[in-house]
Amino acid sequence: MRYDVVVVGAGIAGPILARNLAKQGFDVLMIDKKAEIGSPKRCAEGLGIGNFKKYDIPLDKRFINREIYGAAIYSPNGHKLELRYNRVSGVILERKIFDKMLAYYAGKAGAEVMAKTEATGLIRSDGKIKGIKARHEGEPLEIHADIIVAADGVESRVARWAGINSFLPPHELDSAYEYEMILEGFEFDPDMIHLYFGNEVAPRGYVWIFPKDDDRANVGIGINGDNPNTAKYYLEKWLKENNIKGSKILEVNVGGVPVGGFLKELTKENVVVVGDAARQVNPMHGGGMAEAMEAATIASKWISRALEEGDLSLLENYTTEWWANDGERLMKVLEIRKISEKLSDDELDAAVQALSGADAEKLAAGDYRQVFKTLIKHPKILLKPKMLKLLREAL
Ligand SMILES: Cc1cc2nc3c(=O)[nH]c(=O)nc-3n(C[C@H](O)[C@H](O)[C@H](O)COP(=O)(O)OP(=O)(O)OC[C@H]3O[C@@H](n4cnc5c(N)ncnc54)[C@H](O)[C@@H]3O)c2cc1C
Structure with a gap:
C-alpha cells in the first residue's frame, strides 16, 4: 500500500486534514483503531457555531443535538453570571455521528478510510521514515507514505515513535469525568450551557452541564490530573450537594485533557502532529475541537505545498505558522489560566x-x-x- 499521506486517527483533526488534501487530488489514507469511527466518544460535545463556516462543515441536523444561546457561570457562593445572546452561539453535537460524518466528507473528497486499523509503529529504512506498521482486524499491514500525520489524540504514540518529545506530566493533564444522564429534580435552562466554579467544586476546573434535552445533559467535570481525589469523586460530590439523583445514567465518559502547554516541535522529518496529539487545546476551558480544526487546516496547507514542491522542509512552516497565531494566543490563555487557578x-x-x-x-x-x-x-x-x-x- 502506498499513499502520499497516511493519517492516523479519525477524530476531528484527522478527517479535516484528510478531506482538505484529498480535495486537492492527493492520495490519502486515514485509519482509526475504532471499529466504528466516532464511537466510543470522550467529549461534552460543545462547539462554537462559527467553526462550521470557518472550516467548511455543513450544519447537518444529523449531528446537531441542539442549539445553544450562551453560557451561565456560577461562582462558589452561587452568584450567576449569564452570557445570553439573541442568536445561536454554539451547538451540542452528537459526536459519534459528527466524527463519522467528518470521515464521510473525507471519503467523499477522495480519501480512503479504514476503521479497525491500529498504527503499531513506523516503517524505517535507510535512516528515513517510510510509512507505518498497522494492524487491520488483527492482521499486520504495512502502509507506505511520503508523509505521516499523527492525529491520534491525547494518548498519541505516533509523535513519540518519530522522536518528538511528547512526555506529558500528570500536572499538565486535566482529568475529566462525565455522565450523560437524566437530571431528575434539577432545573436548568436547556438553551444555555452551565459552568460551576469553586476550589471545592472542581479544583483548577469546573463542573459543566451541556444540555441535550430539557431533562438530559452531559454533566461532567475537569480537575487537575495530579489531584489526590478523582474527578469522579468531585462529580459525585457535586451531584449529591445539588440533590441530583444519579440513578439514570445513559453513558459514562472518562478522559484526559492536555492543558499544560503545546508541543514545541509539531513536525519531525516527514511526521506532522495535529490536535490533541500536539496538545492543541484551549487550556482555560479544555475544549479542543476548534483548535484541532485550525491546526489541521494549517497543516494541510503546508503538507500540500511540501508534496507539490517535493520539499519536506516546507513542513516546518506548519510549526512556525501555528505558533505565530494560535500558539501565541493560547500561551496567553495558559498564563491567565495559571493565574486564575x-x-x-x-x-x-x-x-x-x-x-x-x-x-x-x-x-x-x-x-x-x-x-x-x-x-x-x-x-x-x-x-x-x-x-x-x-x-x-x-x-
Ligand atoms: C470528557 C471530555 C469532554 C470534552 N468536551 C469538549 C467539548 O465540549 N468541546 C470541545 O471542543 N472539546 C472537548 N473535549 C476535547 C476534545 O474531545 C478533543 O480536543 C478533540 O476530540 C481532539 O480531536 P483530535 O482529532 O485531536 O483527537 P481525537 O478526537 O481524540 O481523535 C483521535 C483518534 O485517533 C484514534 N487513534 C488513537 N491511536 C490510534 C492508533 N494507534 N491507530 C489508529 N487510530 C488511533 C482514536 O481512536 C481517535 O478516534 C473534551 C474532552 C474530554 C476528555
Missing part, C-alpha cells in the same frame, strides 16, 4: 460578580485580556489586593 473561592466570587459588567461577546470569544481590563477597574476587585496583583501580572 490561584484564586480563592472568595476571589472567584468577586471575579464572577465583577464580570457581570464585562463585554459578553469578548468573554465568549476568549478575549480574556479585554475582560481583565474591565475587571481591574471594578470596586470588588480593587478591594482585593492579591487579585489586583494577579490581574496586573496578566495584562
Whole structure:
C-alpha cells in the first residue's frame, strides 16, 4: 500500500486534514483503531457555531443535538453570571455521528478510510521514515507514505515513535469525568450551557452541564490530573450537594485533557502532529475541537505545498505558522489560566460578580485580556489586593 499521506486517527483533526488534501487530488489514507469511527466518544460535545463556516462543515441536523444561546457561570457562593445572546452561539453535537460524518466528507473528497486499523509503529529504512506498521482486524499491514500525520489524540504514540518529545506530566493533564444522564429534580435552562466554579467544586476546573434535552445533559467535570481525589469523586460530590439523583445514567465518559502547554516541535522529518496529539487545546476551558480544526487546516496547507514542491522542509512552516497565531494566543490563555487557578473561592466570587459588567461577546470569544481590563477597574476587585496583583501580572 502506498499513499502520499497516511493519517492516523479519525477524530476531528484527522478527517479535516484528510478531506482538505484529498480535495486537492492527493492520495490519502486515514485509519482509526475504532471499529466504528466516532464511537466510543470522550467529549461534552460543545462547539462554537462559527467553526462550521470557518472550516467548511455543513450544519447537518444529523449531528446537531441542539442549539445553544450562551453560557451561565456560577461562582462558589452561587452568584450567576449569564452570557445570553439573541442568536445561536454554539451547538451540542452528537459526536459519534459528527466524527463519522467528518470521515464521510473525507471519503467523499477522495480519501480512503479504514476503521479497525491500529498504527503499531513506523516503517524505517535507510535512516528515513517510510510509512507505518498497522494492524487491520488483527492482521499486520504495512502502509507506505511520503508523509505521516499523527492525529491520534491525547494518548498519541505516533509523535513519540518519530522522536518528538511528547512526555506529558500528570500536572499538565486535566482529568475529566462525565455522565450523560437524566437530571431528575434539577432545573436548568436547556438553551444555555452551565459552568460551576469553586476550589471545592472542581479544583483548577469546573463542573459543566451541556444540555441535550430539557431533562438530559452531559454533566461532567475537569480537575487537575495530579489531584489526590478523582474527578469522579468531585462529580459525585457535586451531584449529591445539588440533590441530583444519579440513578439514570445513559453513558459514562472518562478522559484526559492536555492543558499544560503545546508541543514545541509539531513536525519531525516527514511526521506532522495535529490536535490533541500536539496538545492543541484551549487550556482555560479544555475544549479542543476548534483548535484541532485550525491546526489541521494549517497543516494541510503546508503538507500540500511540501508534496507539490517535493520539499519536506516546507513542513516546518506548519510549526512556525501555528505558533505565530494560535500558539501565541493560547500561551496567553495558559498564563491567565495559571493565574486564575490561584484564586480563592472568595476571589472567584468577586471575579464572577465583577464580570457581570464585562463585554459578553469578548468573554465568549476568549478575549480574556479585554475582560481583565474591565475587571481591574471594578470596586470588588480593587478591594482585593492579591487579585489586583494577579490581574496586573496578566495584562
Ligand atoms: C470528557 C471530555 C469532554 C470534552 N468536551 C469538549 C467539548 O465540549 N468541546 C470541545 O471542543 N472539546 C472537548 N473535549 C476535547 C476534545 O474531545 C478533543 O480536543 C478533540 O476530540 C481532539 O480531536 P483530535 O482529532 O485531536 O483527537 P481525537 O478526537 O481524540 O481523535 C483521535 C483518534 O485517533 C484514534 N487513534 C488513537 N491511536 C490510534 C492508533 N494507534 N491507530 C489508529 N487510530 C488511533 C482514536 O481512536 C481517535 O478516534 C473534551 C474532552 C474530554 C476528555
